[in-house]
Amino acid sequence: MRKTLRVGAVIALLMAVFTGRAMAQSGAVNAKRYYDWLMSPEGQSIGGKADSLQSPANKTFKPDPRIPAMDSVRLVKYDFEKYGKSAERRRLLERWNKEVGAQVR
Numbered sequence: 870m871r872k873t874l875r876v877g878a879v880i881a882l883l884m885a886v887f888t889g890r891a892m893a894q895s896g897a898v899n900a901k902r903y904y905d906w907l908m909s910p911e912g913q914s915i916g917g918k919a920d921s922l923q924s925p926a927n928k929t930f931k932p933d934p935r936i937p938a939m940d941s942v943r944l945v946k947y948d949f950e951k952y953g954k955s956a957e958r959r960r961l962l963e964r965w966n967k968e969v970g971a972q973v974r
Contacts, residue, residue, distance in 0.1 A: 906912045913925045917933035
């Protein structure tokens with residue numbers, strides 16, 4: 870029974886993402902309607918049902934108790950200025966393709 874619930878929730882989560890993209894492309898009214906639903910308790914609860922435990926975007930929504938408090942999470946220090954430059958991105962992608970992409974699968 871639990872697997873069925875998870876699969877259904879994952880499908881609901883994916884449908885929400887694709888529906889949002891389609892609505893955004895169909896105009897501002899539909900995009901706003903989707904955004905309003907996404908920020909609602911129903912929209913915010915889909916991630917937890919699919920075991921996708923990100924912090925909710927709507928601060929008034931009670932987060933899933935399995936989500937760790939952000940002040941207890943150790944994050945990687947990331948240099949946005951360095952890694953945001955085109956030359957660095959290109960260098961990293963070339964290295965990735967050379968070292969990882971070229972491996973036999």
